Amino acid sequence: MNAIALLMGLLVLSYLGSFLVSRRSAGGLGLPSGIEYVTLGFALGPHALDLVAARDISAFEPVAQVALGWLAFGLGLDFGFANEKRVRLSRIALASFGALLTGCAVAGATGYLVQRLGVGANPTDRILLAGGVAAVCCETTRHSIAWVVGTQKVWGPLATVINDIAHADDFLPLVAVAILFALDPSQGITLPVPIRDWSLVTAALGLVLGAGAALLMRSEMPVEDTWAALFGVSLLVIGTAARLALSTLTASFFMGLAVSAFSRRGARLRAMVGPTEHPVLLPALVLAGARVDFRVTGALPWIAVVAIGVRLVTKVVLGWALAAGSRPARKAGPLVGLSLSSSGALSMCIGLAFALRFPGLVGDSVLAVAILSAVVGEFVGPARLRRALLAAGELEETSPSPEPGHVAA
Amino acid sequence: MTASALRRGVTPWLSHAALLLAFGALTFYATRIVHEEQGRLWSIAAIGFLLLAGTLASELVAPFGLPHLTGYLLAGIAAGPHALGIVDAHTVKSLSPINTLALSLIALAGGAELELGAVRKWARSLAFAIAVQTAVVFVVAAITFLLARPLIPFARGLGPWPALGIALCWAALAVTRSPSATLGILSQTRASGVLANFTLAFVMVSDVVVVVLVATVLGVARPLIDPSAHFSLDAFVVLAHELFGSVALGTTLGLVIAAYLRLVNRQMLVVLLVLGFGVSTVLDYLRFDALLTFMVAGFVVRNLSQQGQKFIHYIEQTGTVVYVVFFAIAGADLDVPLIRALWPVALILGGARASATWVASRAACAIARDPPTLLRWAWSGLVSQAGLTIGLSLVIAREFPAIGTEFRSLVIATVAVNEMLGPVLFKLALDRAGETASNRNSAFPPALVPSDEIR
DSSP states (O other): OOHHHHHHHHHHHHHHHHHHHHHHHHHOBSOTTOHHHHHHHHHHSTTTTOSSOHHHHHHTHHHHHHHHHHHHHHHHHHTTEETTEEOOHHHHHHHHHHHHHHHHHHHHHHHHHHHHHTOSSSHHHHHHHHHHHHHHHHOOOTTHHHHHHTTOSSOOHHHHHHHHHHHHOOHHHHHHHHHHHHTSOOTTBOSOOOHHHHHHHHHHHHHHHHHHHHHHTSSOOOHHHHHHHHHHHHHHHHHHHHHTTOOHHHHHHHHHHHHHHHOTTHHHHHHHHGGGHHHHHHHHHHHHHHHOOTTSOTTHHHHHHHHHHHHHHHHHHHHHHHHHHOHHHHHHOGGGGGGGGOOOHHHHHHHHHHHHHSTTHHHHHHHHHHHHHHHHHHHHHHHHHHHHHHHTTOSOTTOOOOOTTOOBO | OOHHHHHHHHHHHHHHHHHHHHHHHHHHHHHHHBOOSOHHHHHHHHHHHHHHHHHHHHHHHGGGTOOHHHHHHHHHHHHSTTTTOSSOHHHHHHTHHHHHHHHHHHHHHHHHHOOHHHHHHTHHHHHHHHHHHHHHHHHHHHHHHHHTGGGSHHHHTOOHHHHHHHHHHHHHHHTOOOHHHHHHHHHHHTOOSHHHHHHHHHHHHHHHHHHHHHHHHHHHHHHHHOTTOOOOSHHHHHHHHHHHHHHHHHHHHHHHHHHHHHHTOOOHHHHHHHIIIIIHHHHHHHTOOHHHHHHHHHHHHHHSSSOHHHHHHHHHHHHHHHHHHHHHHHHHHOOHHHHHHHHHHHHHHHHHHHHHHHHHHHHHHHHHTOOHHHHHHGGGGGSOOOHHHHHHHHHHHHHOHHHHHHHHHHHHHHHHHHHHHHHHHHHHHHHHTTOSHHHHHSSSOOSSOOTTOOO
16 A cells, blocks of 8 residues: 555545544444544554555654644643533542542553563663553543433533543643653754753743734634634644654643633634544544554563553542542442543554654553553443443433444444 | 724734744744754644745735735745745655645636636637737747847857747747636635636636647757657647546546535535545546646536535635645745846846737737726736746756756746736736725725626
8 A cells, every 4th residue: 555545545534534523422433432443553554464564654654743733732722621611620630630640650550560571771761661651541531421421412410520520631641741752852952951841842832832823813814714823833833843852742732722721712713623633533543553563562461451450440549539529429339430441532642642752662562552541441431431320310221322342333 | 094093904913023023933943953853744844834924924915915925925935945944945845745735726726716607708808818828928938038048058059940949948838827826816815807707717728728839839849959859749649648638537526526515515625635635646647637637627516517606615715725835835945046046037038928918918808809907907917927837847848858957947037036926916906907805895996897897
């Protein structure tokens, strides 16, 4: 398959993705994590059927970077909002605490394991590996609730709480990615900046250019000019971050935050950018699947088992804490925390970003764990969420939602 | 103008200028502090910067009555390898797929804007204009080239017959116009009227004439330049294959688009991307003319189906991004040192071409008894030249490798002059003719005739 055929394939996927925008929430079409597209990419990729050669995938790195940056920009623009309503600060704090707890626990366990197994050539590799695995295990996919609740118009309090948490836990993993990328700065940079400050430069790049974009869009402009401004600033952020070897994901996320904060047309911009998520995500997921190499190290199964196991345990702990402080969560039982175990778009994007930035042991391992975690989350998350919502009386038994793990037609 | 109104106009201008400076400074700084390791990734930032800088520059030049295209070009030149170096030569080359996509969308838009009824009504005027323009510009351009031969380094030492052969090639290129510049100006000004419609129809139809003319001239010039070669009709067989193939494929493509719009009518942006990249690759493989194919496709959707307005609406949505990127890349691609070296001769050749265009336009309009708007302004939209001319110059350069590089350099220098001045002239004419959206909506009466003057 040559590059043009691959490009056409990605565009066709993008086309299909655009159809899913309106249908996914309506009928549970596909899986909340989008793991089926990763599987498709893996099947076509050089480590399975080899229909897409490794060099063709490398040629698409700019496309993958743009897709990742655009998705992160959308996340930033939408951060702190769920169903177009502002998420309460207490819930943002709770979600961030949950992500921090999960991340620290997974990083600690993975770090200990890779140290014991002697994985990685040097301490930086081990930190990057443990940190990357932690970053991909932090979040809960924002689509999990909509996927289970489906077309139900009125959401109960538990569904709202979980949805808010799922929408507000993206900040910490993305900051972690910026810090981790800063540990291995580009050798070509002539600017003497201490390593610790590169993560601040990442955030500042996004914030400054995002503020510039908001200023540019201050006056009324036609929709096509708004697109030109958004695309222009996004591409500039992505390209500049890539040149400086910084995290394109984090810089774009902060750009989205700045646009959302400084622009008076935030709601309109969210409405414009939101529908582009799936058309961009699907090709990115396929590229992620095509890149993944499960044989990168013999220690990968152990790393994956430990990381995902610790992730699930931490979610259970979080669920207990949630049940203690929230009446609707209490009704759902102590395992309500497992409802938060669906991971998806962001995890996969972080995994792909690692694979692009640190090709080889670190990148491939992080991407593989992101995928495996999404697969496990797919079996556990929606089932527990459905059970929790039923227990809380927020979902009817006859609700047409498909069984977990089942790919609806 | 009151002080507050002045402030309202100046403040956005200043904020746009400040933003352009800020974005430019940041991007320039990024190129200076990091030695490029991954050129492919910098092309992402390059597109972003060109998009932003072009949009902002177009706002900055607008108060001076200049078209947005001038802003896009200036932004590209400033960012390009010969000025700030934000977009280096390698990056400009790597952006060629984006250019291909943009050109295909521009050609689709061009075809979709052409209305069969209007073309029929103006058939007489168009026929006269194309015949007279082609003849006069061709002859004047060839003579000027021969007269200016002492100033042209690569032509100075040529004998009379090879010089005539090169002059004919030059003249064939002089007849080319710029569909992209015409559409860019019309898209920005949302102009509507006799001048806008006539110019669009002329430029689109002349594309076919030019392709035939270049092939004919190549056949004639070959034995003049290379005495060992002889006249052959083979080129015409290839040309016929290219033209008929392009029209056939364009018609099929147009019908497919029309069917899609009727049956599905969703996600047209992705469909346009697939068409731009995928069909362009197929056309390249088949050696068909992409511009003609997409133009015919647009024309078919507009005139042979009920989906024309829908299609135009979708195409217009991509308008700003496509034109900014296309012309900003064209600006970045301009070889400024070359223009500096060749500007006197480029100015002479460009001036002669513009004068010939003016004379031919007046003559053709007088013969066809066209309305005063056309008599006065029809030439203005025919001065621009851009990618089509440079593309055809590449064909000629490949055909005659001994003088190819220098010939192409001269073409690029002359096209640069026409590319900068042409859009300014066309916008000025549309403004004066009262056909731009702002003029149509203003209380100020249109300068000349109403749009439905030609019947």
